[in-house]
Structures are given as structure tokens and as C-alpha cells.
Amino acid sequence: MTYKETTEYLFSQLPMFEKQGAAGYKEGLYNTKELDRHFGHPHRSYRTIHVAGTNGKGSCSHTLAAFLQECGYRVGLYTSPHLKDFRERIRVDGAPIGEKYVVDFVESERGFFEPLHPSFFELTTAMAFKYFKEQGVDFAVVEVGLGGRLDCTNIITPVLSVITNISFDHTQFLGDTLAKIAAEKAGIIKSGVPVVVGESLPETRPVFTAKAAEAGAPIAFAEDDAEVTSARPDGKGGMAYATKHFGTLYGELGGIYQAKNANTVLTAIRQLTATGTVCANDGAHSRTTGEAAKAAFARVSELTGLMGRWQKVRSHPTVVCDTGHNVGGWKYLGEQLRQVECRKMHIVFGMVDDKDIDGVLSLLPKQASYYFTKPSTKRALTEQSVKAKAQQHGLCGECFPSVGEAYEAARSAAGPDDFIFVGGSSYVVADFLTLHTAD
Numbered sequence: 001m002t003y004k005e006t007t008e009y010l011f012s013q014l015p016m017f018e019k020q021g022a023a024g025y026k027e028g029l030y031n032t033k034e035l036d037r038h039f040g041h042p043h044r045s046y047r048t049i050h051v052a053g054t055n056g057k058g059s060c061s062h063t064l065a066a067f068l069q070e071c072g073y074r075v076g077l078y079t080s081p082h083l084k085d086f087r088e089r090i091r092v093d094g095a096p097i098g099e100k101y102v103v104d105f106v107e108s109e110r111g112f113f114e115p116l117h118p119s120f121f122e123l124t125t126a127m128a129f130k131y132f133k134e135q136g137v138d139f140a141v142v143e144v145g146l147g148g149r150l151d152c153t154n155i156i157t158p159v160l161s162v163i164t165n166i167s168f169d170h171t172q173f174l175g176d177t178l179a180k181i182a183a184e185k186a187g188i189i190k191s192g193v194p195v196v197v198g199e200s201l202p203e204t205r206p207v208f209t210a211k212a213a214e215a216g217a218p219i220a221f222a223e224d225d226a227e228v229t230s231a232r233p234d235g236k237g238g239m240a241y242a243t244k245h246f247g248t249l250y251g252e253l254g255g256i257y258q259a260k261n262a263n264t265v266l267t268a269i270r271q272l273t274a275t276g277t278v279c280a281n282d283g284a285h286s287r288t289t290g291e292a293a294k295a296a297f298a299r300v301s302e303l304t305g306l307m308g309r310w311q312k313v314r315s316h317p318t319v320v321c322d323t324g325h326n327v328g329g330w331k332y333l334g335e336q337l338r339q340v341e342c343r344k345m346h347i348v349f350g351m352v353d354d355k356d357i358d359g360v361l362s363l364l365p366k367q368a369s370y371y372f373t374k375p376s377t378k379r380a381l382t383e384q385s386v387k388a389k390a391q392q393h394g395l396c397g398e399c400f401p402s403v404g405e406a407y408e409a410a411r412s413a414a415g416p417d418d419f420i421f422v423g424g425s426s427y428v429v430a431d432f433l434t435l436h437t438a439d
Helices: 004-012 017-026 030-038 058-069 100-117 120-134 178-188 205-215 258-274 289-306 327-339 357-361 383-392 404-411 425-433
Strands: 046-051 075-078 088-092 139-143 160-163 195-197 219-220 228-233 240-243 248-251 311-314 318-321 346-351 369-370 397-399 419-423
Touching: 004 100, 004 120, 017 075, 030 120, 046 058, 046 178, 058 075, 058 139, 058 160, 058 258, 058 289, 075 120, 088 120, 100 120, 120 139, 160 178, 160 258, 178 205, 195 205, 195 258, 195 419, 205 219, 228 258, 228 397, 240 258, 248 258, 248 289, 258 289, 318 425, 346 404, 346 425, 357 383, 369 404, 383 397, 404 419, 404 425, 419 425
Parallel strands: 046 139, 046 160, 075 139, 160 195, 195 219, 318 419, 346 369, 346 419, 369 397
Antiparallel strands: 075 088, 228 240, 240 248, 311 318
């Protein structure tokens, strides 16, 4: 098979939550353990950091990987979903897994895994862990796919667990209260393994505290002793952070929500260094931990390939996309859009069917022109249904059958001093970035 044929096989033949929703979700770890046993438990060959949470886990995972790279370590990074190419999910030192490796893995292992009927994510996780071992990584930063307790990444015993925050998402799987969702995320807490919680709520803190006590896991709440003391836009599309122990950091990632992520990451870095797990002088680079952190924040996209976080893709008009896709994420995105100074705002917007669409729509700015659309996934809400819901929230616009057509309409209508935002779903951003690259 060619690489294209192989990825089409993975996407079409294996149950895939991102395409099918509930029909593509497999609860339980049986298949994962069978695959892990077959490949000789490869994740035991390197140290891991496990990252869960409702929002921010992608940004935090990439920034932690960038930090470890800047310390001189060889670093694997496993994240989801991908935006343009399957290979984005599995990286070593920022470089995506090779096409040939993906093809060879599927062709050589089909005889074993097809009788198991694994999900897409189960097989991809096994591929990532095996690849990291063969690449000789020192660390792997592993992002949870969905939840935590029953997620197939949860076979690892990390050196650090990170839970970014909790808000309502995937309630049909994780529970209909914040406490229930927190309990699922807290399932990544392991015996004796330190855990950093980025943000907590009155409903979630007792859940984390109890689980950590039960597991004998030291727990740190990043908000209790905030490392970031102030944050402001740096004038270049990123953020400037004043910190307690790292001086002034310039974060390449824009978005006011990144201040919370920065606080979580810096607390995690302090935990890793305080325990002696990470030392900048252990790796190939001779530098201090603070220098490594500054370099990581300033170059995270270059170092890791991160996309879709308040990503500016062109000027005149300014075009920004962001993968925020639930109420927790849109609390920040809605506020940031209201702060944008422009002649007129255009918003290309679509959602999928398992999100709180009314909650998200209530947070969108009313003084904007909307281009309602649907991403290329079976889970997409139709553009007509999104428009109908949006009208109930006082949002006005027209319908377009694809993200590309919606964006082109926005481009045609926008003047050079206007602002275009593309988002509402990770899949909207994926379609957009597949069609358009930075100018």
C-alpha cells in the first residue's frame, strides 16, 4: 500500500471517534494491553509525562516537549487529533513519523491486530509507543485522547501527571457533572507519581485531592502558588509573562487563555526539576533550566509543529484560526474576539454534534458577520442547523456547504483592515489549514 492508501485504511476500516462519534469509541483497555504485550511493552523503555484535561492539554503537551528538547533530550510527542496529516500525531524532536514507517507498521502487523478489531486510537497509540522506543527517545510526552481512566494511553506509568482543567465536554462518556468528569481525568493519577493540576473548581478539587491521597501521589495545584504573575500581549502576536522564578518569558502562542497554560507548564517544569527528573545539563545542551524554558516558550511551534492555537495565517485582512471547541475554551476565545480592534469582524464557524452549541453560541460576539459551515466529518452539524441555533442568540450570517467556500466568501467581503476568525471545531480548523497555508 502507499501512504495515502494506508491512512485511508486506518481512517475507514478502524472505528474512529473523531469521524464516527460514539460508534468509534471503545471503552476499556483490553485491546490496548494485548497490543502492548505483543510489542513488548515499549513505553517502559523511556520516561513519560502524561497530560489530561478538558482544554489546554495540546498546548501544554507541546510546550513541555519543547522544554525537554531545549534541555537536550530526545523527545517523543503523541497528540491528537491531527489537523492536516496523520503523521502530526507522532513526532520525535518535532519531526513527524515517516510515511514508510506507517506503511510498514500496518502491513507487517495486520495479521495480529485485525482479529482484535482495535479502534483507530488504540492502534495509533501502539504505533506511537513502538516508534518512540525504536527512535531511542529519552522522554515521551503523551496526551490523553479522551477522559483518562479508560483512555488507552493510561497503561503508562509516567514520571509526572498533568491535568490542565475540567469543564463540560464529552459528557455522554465522562459524566454529566464536573465531579464525574474530574474523576475520569483523575484516573491518570498513579501511585507515588507527582501530579500537577492547572486549574480547579470547588466541584473538582476534592476529587483530585482524594484520588492523589489514595494513590500516595504528591499533588500541586498550579493556581495556589501561581508562577505567572502577569500576562499581556507582546505586540507580535504572542504573550509576555512575568514569572516568579523564570524572569520574563515571551510565549510564541497567542491567545489570552495561554496564560493559564503557561502557569500549568511552568509549575510542571518546577516539579520536574525539583525532583531531579529533568536537568538541562543532562542532555546535549549546556544551559540552565530557565534558559531552556525561555527558548521553549519562544519557539514551541517551530520545535514541535504545533498549529491552530490563535494562529495568524495572513495579514490585510488579518486571519486567525483556533481549535477551541467547547464552552470552556470559548470563554477565553469569546473574550479575546471582543478585544480585537478592526473595522469589521467576519467569523467562519461550524461545530460537531456532541458539543454544547447553545453554550458556545452564547459566548460569540454579536457584532460580526457569520459564515456558517460544516467540517468534513460525519459528526458535523449542518450549516443550516448551526445558523438556526445562532439566530436564537442574535448572530446573523449565511450558510456555506464547506469551510473553503465559507472562508472564500469571508475573504471576498473583507477589507484590508478587517479581521477574519475561523473556528468552532478542531475539524473546521483542520479543513481550513489543509486548504490554506500562511502567507
